[in-house]
Amino acid sequence: MSTEETQQSARILLIDSHPITLLGLNALLEASSDYEVVDKLSSASGITEILKQKRPDLVLMDLHLPKTNGINLIREINAATENSAKIVILTSALSQAETCDLIRTGVKGIILKEMATALIMQCLRRVQSGGEWIERNSMKHAFEQMLRRESEHQSIS
Template sequence: MVTKYRIVLVDDHEVVRLGLKSLLEHRENFEVVGEAASAREAVEQVARHRPDIVLMDIRLPGASGIEACEEITTQYPNTRVIMLTSYAEDEMLFSAIRAGASGYVLKQIAGEDLIKAIEAVGKGEALLDPAVTQRVFQEVRRAVKEEEASAFANLSQQERHVLMLVSEGKTNREIAKALFLGEGTVRNYVSSILSKLGVSNRAEAAAYAVEHNLKEYL
């Protein structure tokens, strides 16, 4: 038995909606149950029809498609939203993801690829247009780097060096020799590091250093 997806189309251009409707209704597993030209109409159509998927433009008169997406995904969690847009702007992309969109597709997409995207989202997958996927990975990597860096924000450069040697299993005497410091000074550094990191012993400090890639922040 063919799984049939009930779809609401949201775009303020009637010609675009007609084109999408014509494309989708040629497939036996798609049924366009509603159309909307604004964010408010989109929410109303979803409330009325409880579709499986909303195909929504980001740029709409009044409230944006992103605002409508957030409202829909919050109130109707079984409805998945695909943002269909002419824009590959980073802020829009990440705003759409934060709003709960399951897909982000550029309008330049080929018809057959759009069909596949809708089917993928209908099956519960998340989907990004290949043109923006690399940006997501770059943003994720940047966010990870920021989080890692913040993990050592309270440590001085010297404390980071001491922590690095602690993570390598060095004793206070060995650290003192390597950094040309007094053993008592190293002991004070280690005590300060444990306090700042909120850990109770050298082993925990070493594990923390490894987990947050201390080597990259020396």
């Protein structure tokens, strides 16, 4: 038996306010023997208790949940799991500031919802194996904004 065959499936918690997104992600992940979806949440309500009960290896979440500051939620997840759950952000759009904040909070993966489902699976595999995945368009946008700001700041000085 190879290492892959004996490896347990990763326990994953899904958080997204859109029911169709949760349904689609659940179907995608359940079709793979690599993942066990331990819960699906449409809000951050009661997240600390759920994290302690379900003990996910991965949290796949949208940054933009209603009535929730996504960055603070990430900090709450990190505290509740003692940084043991690897967080992957799956969202429709990110600002430069959000991208930088996500990197600072220790998020292991950032991917946009417009990407192919195969890339979501690649991202999760890389993060689960200890790597990181940051979607290229998010980083390109963040760095372009940062360079533009620095250029504007230098011309003012």
